[in-house]
Amino acid sequence: MSHLFNHNGAPNTGYSQPPSIETAVKPSIPAGLVRRQQARWPRLSEPEMVRHYTWLSKRNFGIDTGFYPLGSCTMKHNPRVNEVIAQLPGIADIHPHQPEHHLQGLLSIYYEMQHMLEVCAGMDQVTLQPVAGAQGEFTAVRCIQEYFRLKGDTKRTKVIVPDSAHGTNPASAAMAGFEIVEIPSRVDGRIDLDALRAVADETTAAMMITNPNTLGLFEADISEASQIVHDAGGQMYYDGANFNAILGITSPGLMGFDAVHFNLHKTFSQPHGGGGPGSGPIGVKAHLAEFLPGPLADRRTPTAAEQSTAVDEFWYHWREPAHSIGKVQQWHGNAGAVIRCWAYYRRYGSGLTTMSEHAVLNANYLRHAIHKAAREEGVDHLFVDGAETDVAKHEFTLSLQPAKEQLGVSAMDVAKGLLDRGYMAPTVYFPLVVPECMMIEPTETESKDTLDTFAQHFAEVLKVDAETLHAAPTTTPVRRVDEVYAARNLCLRHPYDE
Amino acid sequence: MSHLFNHNGAPNTGYSQPPSIETAVKPSIPAGLVRRQQARWPRLSEPEMVRHYTWLSKRNFGIDTGFYPLGSCTMKHNPRVNEVIAQLPGIADIHPHQPEHHLQGLLSIYYEMQHMLEVCAGMDQVTLQPVAGAQGEFTAVRCIQEYFRLKGDTKRTKVIVPDSAHGTNPASAAMAGFEIVEIPSRVDGRIDLDALRAVADETTAAMMITNPNTLGLFEADISEASQIVHDAGGQMYYDGANFNAILGITSPGLMGFDAVHFNLHKTFSQPHGGGGPGSGPIGVKAHLAEFLPGPLADRRTPTAAEQSTAVDEFWYHWREPAHSIGKVQQWHGNAGAVIRCWAYYRRYGSGLTTMSEHAVLNANYLRHAIHKAAREEGVDHLFVDGAETDVAKHEFTLSLQPAKEQLGVSAMDVAKGLLDRGYMAPTVYFPLVVPECMMIEPTETESKDTLDTFAQHFAEVLKVDAETLHAAPTTTPVRRVDEVYAARNLCLRHPYDE
Amino acid sequence: MDFIIHPQGVVIPMVDQLPNLGREEEMLKAMGLQNIDDLFADIPDDVRFKGPLPLRPPQSEEEILSDARRLLGANIAMGSRTSFLGAGLYRNYIPASVFQLVTRGEFLTAYTPYQPEVSQGMLQAMWEFQSLISELVGLPIANLSLYDGSTAAAEALTCAVRVHNRKATQPNTVFVSALTPPDKMSVMENYCQGAEITIKTLEHNADGTLNLDSLKEAAGSCGVYLEQPNPLGVLDEGLTMTKEIIGEHTALIVGAQPVSLGMVEAPGHYGADIVVGEGQPLGSPVTAGGPLYGIFACSKPYLRLMPGRIVGRSIDVDGNEAYCLTLSTREQHIRRHRATSNICTNETLIALMGAMHMALLGPEGLHDLAYRNAAACQKAKEILVDTPGVRIVHNASHFNEFAIEIEGSAEACLAYLDGNGIIGGFDLGRWYPSITNQILITTTDQTTEQDIEALSAQLSMWTSHQGVSA
Amino acid sequence: MDFIIHPQGVVIPMVDQLPNLGREEEMLKAMGLQNIDDLFADIPDDVRFKGPLPLRPPQSEEEILSDARRLLGANIAMGSRTSFLGAGLYRNYIPASVFQLVTRGEFLTAYTPYQPEVSQGMLQAMWEFQSLISELVGLPIANLSLYDGSTAAAEALTCAVRVHNRKATQPNTVFVSALTPPDKMSVMENYCQGAEITIKTLEHNADGTLNLDSLKEAAGSCGVYLEQPNPLGVLDEGLTMTKEIIGEHTALIVGAQPVSLGMVEAPGHYGADIVVGEGQPLGSPVTAGGPLYGIFACSKPYLRLMPGRIVGRSIDVDGNEAYCLTLSTREQHIRRHRATSNICTNETLIALMGAMHMALLGPEGLHDLAYRNAAACQKAKEILVDTPGVRIVHNASHFNEFAIEIEGSAEACLAYLDGNGIIGGFDLGRWYPSITNQILITTTDQTTEQDIEALSAQLSMWTSHQGVSA
Ligand SMILES: Cc1ncc(COP(=O)(O)O)c(C=O)c1O
Numbered sequence A, B: 001m002s003h004l005f006n007h008n009g010a011p012n013t014g015y016s017q018p019p020s021i022e023t024a025v026k027p028s029i030p031a032g033l034v035r036r037q038q039a040r041w042p043r044l045s046e047p048e049m050v051r052h053y054t055w056l057s058k059r060n061f062g063i064d065t066g067f068y069p070l071g072s073c074t075m076k077h078n079p080r081v082n083e084v085i086a087q088l089p090g091i092a093d094i095h096p097h098q099p100e101h102h103l104q105g106l107l108s109i110y111y112e113m114q115h116m117l118e119v120c121a122g123m124d125q126v127t128l129q130p131v132a133g134a135q136g137e138f139t140a141v142r143c144i145q146e147y148f149r150l151k152g153d154t155k156r157t158k159v160i161v162p163d164s165a166h167g168t169n170p171a172s173a174a175m176a177g178f179e180i181v182e183i184p185s186r187v188d189g190r191i192d193l194d195a196l197r198a199v200a201d202e203t204t205a206a207m208m209i210t211n212p213n214t215l216g217l218f219e220a221d222i223s224e225a226s227q228i229v230h231d232a233g234g235q236m237y238y239d240g241a242n243f244n245a246i247l248g249i250t251s252p253g254l255m256g257f258d259a260v261h262f263n264l265h266k267t268f269s270q271p272h273g274g275g276g277p278g279s280g281p282i283g284v285k286a287h288l289a290e291f292l293p294g295p296l297a298d299r300r301t302p303t304a305a306e307q308s309t310a311v312d313e314f315w316y317h318w319r320e321p322a323h324s325i326g327k328v329q330q331w332h333g334n335a336g337a338v339i340r341c342w343a344y345y346r347r348y349g350s351g352l353t354t355m356s357e358h359a360v361l362n363a364n365y366l367r368h369a370i371h372k373a374a375r376e377e378g379v380d381h382l383f384v385d386g387a388e389t390d391v392a393k394h395e396f397t398l399s400l401q402p403a404k405e406q407l408g409v410s411a412m413d414v415a416k417g418l419l420d421r422g423y424m425a426p427t428v429y430f431p432l433v434v435p436e437c438m439m440i441e442p443t444e445t446e447s448k449d450t451l452d453t454f455a456q457h458f459a460e461v462l463k464v465d466a467e468t469l470h471a472a473p474t475t476t477p478v479r480r481v482d483e484v485y486a487a488r489n490l491c492l493r494h495p496y497d498e
Numbered sequence C, D: 001m002d003f004i005i006h007p008q009g010v011v012i013p014m015v016d017q018l019p020n021l022g023r024e025e026e027m028l029k030a031m032g033l034q035n036i037d038d039l040f041a042d043i044p045d046d047v048r049f050k051g052p053l054p055l056r057p058p059q060s061e062e063e064i065l066s067d068a069r070r071l072l073g074a075n076i077a078m079g080s081r082t083s084f085l086g087a088g089l090y091r092n093y094i095p096a097s098v099f100q101l102v103t104r105g106e107f108l109t110a111y112t113p114y115q116p117e118v119s120q121g122m123l124q125a126m127w128e129f130q131s132l133i134s135e136l137v138g139l140p141i142a143n144l145s146l147y148d149g150s151t152a153a154a155e156a157l158t159c160a161v162r163v164h165n166r167k168a169t170q171p172n173t174v175f176v177s178a179l180t181p182p183d184k185m186s187v188m189e190n191y192c193q194g195a196e197i198t199i200k201t202l203e204h205n206a207d208g209t210l211n212l213d214s215l216k217e218a219a220g221s222c223g224v225y226l227e228q229p230n231p232l233g234v235l236d237e238g239l240t241m242t243k244e245i246i247g248e249h250t251a252l253i254v255g256a257q258p259v260s261l262g263m264v265e266a267p268g269h270y271g272a273d274i275v276v277g278e279g280q281p282l283g284s285p286v287t288a289g290g291p292l293y294g295i296f297a298c299s300k301p302y303l304r305l306m307p308g309r310i311v312g313r314s315i316d317v318d319g320n321e322a323y324c325l326t327l328s329t330r331e332q333h334i335r336r337h338r339a340t341s342n343i344c345t346n347e348t349l350i351a352l353m354g355a356m357h358m359a360l361l362g363p364e365g366l367h368d369l370a371y372r373n374a375a376a377c378q379k380a381k382e383i384l385v386d387t388p389g390v391r392i393v394h395n396a397s398h399f400n401e402f403a404i405e406i407e408g409s410a411e412a413c414l415a416y417l418d419g420n421g422i423i424g425g426f427d428l429g430r431w432y433p434s435i436t437n438q439i440l441i442t443t444t445d446q447t448t449e450q451d452i453e454a455l456s457a458q459l460s461m462w463t464s465h466q467g468v469s470a
């Protein structure tokens, strides 16, 4: 074990600073505000710091480490040139309050990204401000709220979500003050139009749904669902976490949605960074456009004076929407993530369709390979599809309920068994509608070999006896972690006195 | 296992290139020179390539991974800012044939480095051309050879080396055409002046020696040795691999040497890179200066026209020594390594002495701690000092001969036992004069805690039973590797047909 | 297949990310399918795109990099000018090792540590981050980041209401300093409106300090939000008295600039219940305003109603030390619409950079960094006080920012400075529309004496121009 | 102790690398010593430095970086100009992933893999490198790098003598192309003189190709060194006939430009016994001429007398695949003065960059990279052939370099081009003193059509100036 707080070297050990500016009078802090006790931080030299974080990194699993089939998370490869680009001073060393003529490059990239997302989503206006998917949801729902408020339509206090929805959907709508109406899915995992009809009414502000849904299934009835909600006077919100399946194939716009968020950290390869940062732009149809948070990047013909500073035939500038709800992050969103995702977009361009095709190809192939390997290994009775379907989209679910019932082996046990074989486990227990759910999303950047091998390992894990699986993992940096202990014996920071 | 050659994706999988320039006539290769069969290289996409090399890296031990007490190698921390500096276009994207007015920054850094090394070594002129220590040795010996040739002193065909010398010393001298005369060390590991007197004569071109010697001991008789060789008309060559012990304390110049090489990748923190690159500048006294390989960086007052391009009050330029032996590398040496080491030097400046003091402090402390821990664990009868001494310098040797005799446990077994405890093993079986030798060099960048813990582990390994140690390591990516098998069943490249 | 065969026979882009290009047929065949389109048979024809996406053709890595260099090179990096722009974001030097370690694939390409057994690295790093922040701000609990300083402040307000609403005499009400920058205020309003929270403002004295009389009105509300140093850069000793005034049942929320805490008392030590802040000055470049990381720390009573992820130290089945996410019943993936926040993806990697920077600084290093910021500020005051036409607005202590008043309009003055290679600071009129002639001058560890002298010289030029034109 | 207490109280430099600063006393005490000097008691007083090193004071990381930026910024990077300078070193684009992976600490900070159990990563990577090079050049054996192309060529000569001397009718003699750049020739001479090897030269025809009659004299010697493309950029079909002419007992050593081998036949396929080359164009920036990596590959008879380290695939005690250094009995640390070379530290990390670049390229990628180099060369020839006053010297096939003859002196012409923002190529007079008006023009994948047009335009300007002054 390496512990940061165990290091206690000399003052200024880790990072020697140049002398400060000399002043006539020493800078002073008002007497009552002088810090009396320094933070009890550790003191590490650079070698100690480098070794500590190298050690920690070796105890962490990333896409670079191995296959990461975490459903709903789109763990695709993060192209390395994007990191180089994001460290250029023209983005890293930029202040959002610099004047527009300092930021023509940034503005043009924002404009290009807005435009690209508009095209892909079939929306009329995109804002890049929200910094994560959940914030995108909240922002869009707020826009819808203001839209109705401005229309004087004040009865719309409810947001409908399917029971398979991601937790952020209800949480975001609730944060905006809406009441949540959850509708059950059909047995086949799809939206129940009757249930929707039963709840859609003049109190409906919006329905939030993702398509393909969280089971990885395309909701073929989506246009009808849109119709129902629209007929009731509500708005359709598209959770874009699953965009990776449909780029260039279909779009929320075509399906009748009014608003959508994108998870740039899923579809457009912003690295997940162990939990963030992300970027969650939203796109809306024209009637919602003037409610978006600003600033939006816009463009016009440059004046003669501007011509020399322009990066192309346009002059780019910020624009505030007329009825903007205001801001959800203090600046212009996660510009660094936007730049990376712009670089990603540029690599595919109009070929983004191919990217989605391969995402879906890989998911279906893996689903096929898992079933095949399970049959060959005689373990196909231990799981069923999370929902019946001919084809999945970019991800699919399995239910380990049979394994649970027949062997007492849970989805979590299987997940831990996979860890022992060098894989990150798929998402487990989400969506909630599938019992003992395992949600698998390979992404387009995994090779056929990786998929074949994983399928084989998956089947082999199911052959392992229950006792061994309960005890898994055994080859990981630590063994099964006691989450109950953690919650009962809260230790949330270094205990100096131990 | 991840195998590079197992990947066989689509053409151009790993790295998409922009279109080539269009030409009127296709570029053509003469018919008899057209490549008929492409190299049977693998085809990896970027995600596969990134994962493969990440995986490989995880099977490799570096300073960043843990304590690396490899004697004679000076495995000190490699400051990270140096890597940033070495990637600046002002060094990475420079061609050595660019005119001097394109290279004023580089030349000034070369000049500064030459000067610094001259000061530290007490030499009159340094050249930065040799790219490793061994090449520095060869280069210096060649200079000595030319020196005698020019003097018409043609009988000097021999080079004296102590039996404890590093293998490169005799190899380098032999490459230059010298006959090697090896003199035995005294029982206490030091140079035997009588033995030296017995061989030093009119055939002696030079003596090569390092001080502190390869046992980590300072040769107190060094001035006398110099005297003997000089009296015989020979030259004294200082192997600078152990410079880390004496910077600012003493210098080869003070000890009477005529020539010296530096291992910038040891003393000045150029990362070892798994085997290289290095940088092996040499410094010589004035009488040898005009034999050095060029170009040397020199400086003068700038002309009026030059003033605007100058980086300081001087104009820097290349200079060819009058009787230069010519080149040992085609360009200006490992400029990228020189830049890193310049950055390292700047961090210590005149404080380089402190660096050496801490290197010696750490070595002696570790030696002390190992003996102490061994006594406490009752295993102090299993090893002895490689040579008796009150203080060591930056490294020290132990002889595991007692363990070998009493338990059948070899130095190699102990080394492998240390691998199992997460350490890189010390150097074993060098120098050859110490039986079952273990050579330990902690460097100045290791903390007291690391040294204490290592000492404890060292003692504990000696308590492990012989059978277990013979079978060590067991926790490493592979277990003990069969080097005999490798030599008997030569497999030096991917066997396509297997 | 989307190969682009170049006229000269070179096959190009996008290939490099798709390992199964060229294997489609083989894979489809294994599934008993004919072509890729069979995989999309479930998508009704009427919602399908007709024809390819109307977007530009794919590019190779080299072309993208070269376009990025061209476009981003057209931006004016602060480091290429003399800059005094801060106003919430501060460019301090970040040691090289931070970038090299944070881009290690194991950190960079991981997801949220849902499988603790293979995510101990990030979990421990974030637990250490919590510990570092806790010590920095003087409170026992910290989460592992929110989106930025503004959302951290906004979530603090809703958290305060969740905790105190029951006993509040002014329920659903919070008080926020009137100096709060409108962009931040706007975030707060967005976050508060859903919970039907009313935001009232607290007034300030002419010297920039908080009007303690105004504060009295906040007693009985759910929470009070103040910044130290405040948005005008003023260090306000009065804040040490606020908790006493507002009382136990009103949360004192202090927004702190983390670097300042090397010299300035930790708000937790003078009664703050929640400390929030923009973490960026520790460990992160300014990056045009994002990604950043929001600091959120609190005292015990807030723990179970606070937003964001928390790591706890635990044990594994063998009793070995191990870390995992804990108290997740507050979070959206468990509690759904009753969650304390909707946050899911947060700013872990930027927080990790913060942790690395803090680890290298150590307590004395943080002090020195703060000192360098403050000394540059002091120097700027010393020089500008003697610059013709420049008046330092607040006779107060400042940390690394202060307001000046100049002749003529701030906007015009800043444009003039810009024309002379100086990013002169922040036009306070953008925050406070009634003010037309004040500029917020920011210094950091990157500010040099020459920078300040250049600013002073140009400001006196400006003044003399104003004199002429007046 | 070497703290520097700054006037303002900030403690600075060098601290950050020495974890035991401040602990000296404690550690000395444990050893029963009083002060640091006790550790140096064994160094006689008369050889000790008196007083501190007369060097500049230490600097902080920020100051070093800022000085480095200033000094290296004063150099003119090739990428900041239009450049046609090559002559042995070639700037091709290197994919971003190469830099990010090679700087991982596990690779960067490792030593030579003497403990194979914990060095499998680098060992396998180098074994793969050997495999890649072996395929590239068409020979079964490759070592894991020598210092650079010149030392690889020099070591090939001594290796050839070791192998063939016994049967040679011209013992201790090797033949080297007269075109060989003098700097490289100088390295060869230095390496050969110790072994008492005589280097004779081979003549070339006016069209740049090898004079095969001259070659006949080399039969019976130990080895022949030729380059393909040759130093004038000419692709010489005649080399495919050389092995037949010199015979079995004379080593054919070919120096190859690795990128060219994407289109040009591997020398191993037309009889080369040893292939050497400068590896830099694959994977490494030019870096002012170093670090680079020397390629060394050979056929079986040379194996046991070749220089440098080799990795073999083996097994561990459990029979699992494992890699280790092998055939080390050739090396200095075992064989000492009878070693095949004195090399110890080599260029592993740069070779690793080469391996990564090759892995990303794949066979077709290498072809395309070669094609882009060659197409730029073809384009340059097409444009320059029509440029007034410019003559293409050799009516031959070229890969990515060719010689032009211009009006007036090459040196003056290059200075003129330099004044107009173009690094115009290499003055061949620096290699061949009798030539005063020829420039070697190099193109790479980085050369654009605009670059070539700019060169052409400036060259015709030059010609017209020459006309005027003539
Ligand atoms: C289906 C779905 N919706 C929404 C989100 C929330 O996005 P974010 O994590 O970016 O806030 C996620 C993220 O996991 C998701 O999978």
Ligand SMILES: Cc1ncc(COP(=O)(O)O)c(C=O)c1O
Residues within 6 Å of the ligand: B072, B073, B132, B133, B134, B135, B166, B168, B169, B210, B214, B239, B241, B242, B263, B278, B279, B280, D343, D344, D345
């Ligand atoms: C004592 C000694 N001399 C010489 C050398 C050779 O230096 P290099 O490896 O740089 O060629 C070494 C390297 O290990 C050494 O330890």
